[in-house]
Amino acid sequence: xxWLETAPDGARLPVTTPLAxxxxxxxxxxxxxxxxxxxxxxxxxxxxxxxxxxxxxxxxIADGRLIPDQARHLRRSGFDGVVxxxxxxxxxxxxxDSAFSATYQPVEDHTAPIWRRRQxxxxxxxxxxxxxxxxxxxxGAEDILRAALDPSLGLKPAVLSSFGAESAVLLSLxxxxxxxxPVVFLDTGMHFxxxxxxRKALSERLGLTDVRLVTPDAKERADLDxxxxxxxxxxxxxxxxxxxxxxERALTGLDALITGRKRHQTAERAGLRPFELFEGRIRINPxxxxxxxxxxxxxxxxxxPGHPLxxxxxxxIGCRPCTQAxxxxxxxxxxxxxxxxxTECGIHLGRRALAVG
Numbered sequence: 228x229x230w231l232e233t234a235p236d237g238a239r240l241p242v243t244t245p246l247a248x249x250x251x252x253x254x255x256x257x258x259x260x261x262x263x264x265x266x267x268x269x270x271x272x273x274x275x276x277x278x279x280x281x282x283x284x285x286x287x288i289a290d291g292r293l294i295p296d297q298a299r300h301l302r303r304s305g306f307d308g309v310v311x312x313x314x315x316x317x318x319x320x321x322x323x324d325s326a327f328s329a330t331y332q333p334v335e336d337h338t339a340p341i342w343r344r345r346q347x348x349x350x351x352x353x354x355x356x357x358x359x360x361x362x363x364x365x366x367g368a369e370d371i372l373r374a375a376l377d378p379s380l381g382l383k384p385a386v387l388s389s390f391g392a393e394s395a396v397l398l399s400l401x402x403x404x405x406x407x408x409p410v411v412f413l414d415t416g417m418h419f420x421x422x423x424x425x426r427k428a429l430s431e432r433l434g435l436t437d438v439r440l441v442t443p444d445a446k447e448r449a450d451l452d453x454x455x456x457x458x459x460x461x462x463x464x465x466x467x468x469x470x471x472x473x474x475e476r477a478l479t480g481l482d483a484l485i486t487g488r489k490r491h492q493t494a495e496r497a498g499l500r501p502f503e504l505f506e507g508r509i510r511i512n513p514x515x516x517x518x519x520x521x522x523x524x525x526x527x528x529x530x531x532p533g534h535p536l537x538x539x540x541x542x543x544i545g546c547r548p549c550t551q552a553x554x555x556x557x558x559x560x561x562x563x564x565x566x567x568x569x570t571e572c573g574i575h576l577g578r579r580a581l582a583v584g
Contacts, residue, residue, distance in 0.1 A: 229308035242271035263291035
C-alpha cells in the first residue's frame with residue numbers, strides 16, 4: 228500500500244457513482260481514484276472489491292475522508308494507495324495497516340480467513356486428491372465432476388475453457404451439475420470472431436451464469452506487443468503475455484481447476500489422470516480418457532452446437548494466427564502452431580511457462 232501526498236492522474240469518481248458507470252470508466256483507465264465523502268461510507272470498499280474480482284488490473288487509489296483504522300480494509304479491498312496529504316500521520320497509517328494478522332472474511336487480497344485455514348489444515352490438497360481418486364476409481368466423467376464439485380470438500384473451483392471445437396462437451400457436463408460454476412475464458416484479443424460468437428451462444432444455451440473474460444494486462448500488452456505481432460517472432464512470449472500470466476492472475480483465490488484435456492491429444496498428455504496436484508492447486512480432468520469418437524457421440528446425443536469453424540476442418544481451435552485447418556485423418560492438434568515444435572500454449576506448464584514467457 229502506498230501513502231500519497233497527492234492523487235495521481237487518472238479517472239476520478241465519487242464512491243456514490245453507480246457500479247455500471249465505475250466499470251465503464253475502469254475499462255479506459257489505468258488509474259482510478261475513488262473519492263470518499265465520509266469515512267462511514269462503505270461503498271468505496273465494495274466498488275474496489277467488485278472491480279478486482281471482475282479483472283480490473285489498473286491502480287486503485289482511495290482519496291477523501293478516511294481514517295488510519297481503515298488502512299488494512301482499504302488494502303484488502305483492492306486499493307493500491309491512499310491519498311493522505313502532506314501533513315498526515317503516516318506512522319499511524321502504517322501501524323494500523325499491520326496491526327492484525329488474522330482475518331475472518333475473504334476479500335480481494337484472498338488472504339485465507341481463520342475458518343478456511345483450519346479447513347485446509349484438515350484437508351490438505353494432497354489428501355483431497357487421494358480422497359477423490361479413491362472415491363471415483365472407475366467412474367465416468369459426470370461422476371468425477373460431481374465428486375469434485377461437492378460443496379462438502381470446501382474447494383473453490385473454476386472451469387478453464389477455450390470455447391473451442393470440443394469445449395461444449397465439458398461445459399454441458401458442468402452445466403448439468405452446477406451452471407453457476409465459474410468458467411474462465413482467456414480473451415487473448417487474437418481469437419477468431421467465430422469463437423467469440425460461439426462463447427456467447429453456447430453459454431446462453433447451457434445456462435452458464437459465471438463466464439469470466441480474462442484479458443492480458445493492458446500495460447504489459449502495450450509494452451511487449453504494441454502492434455499485435457509478437458506471435459511472429461516469439462510464440463512462447465506471446466502465449467505468456469496473453470494466456471499464461473492472465474490465467475495466473477485469474478486463478479488467485481481458487482484452489483481447483485477443471486480442464487478439458489485428454490490423453491489422445493499430445494504425447495505430454497498421454498499419462499493424464501482424473502485428478503492431479505499441480506503447483507499447489509488441484510486440477511481435474513474429467514475427459515482424460517475420452518476419444519474423438521466418444522466426444523462426437525456426446526455432441527450427437529446431446530444435440531450440442533458445434534464450433535462454427537469445425538465444419539471447415541478446424542479441429543483444435545486457439546488464437547487466429549496460430550491455428551489452421553487439418554486434413555481428414557490428421558491429428559487435430561497438428562493445426563496448432565503448425566511447423567513448430569510447440570505443442571502447448573503454456574497454461575498447463577505453470578512456472579516453466581512463466582519463466583519462458
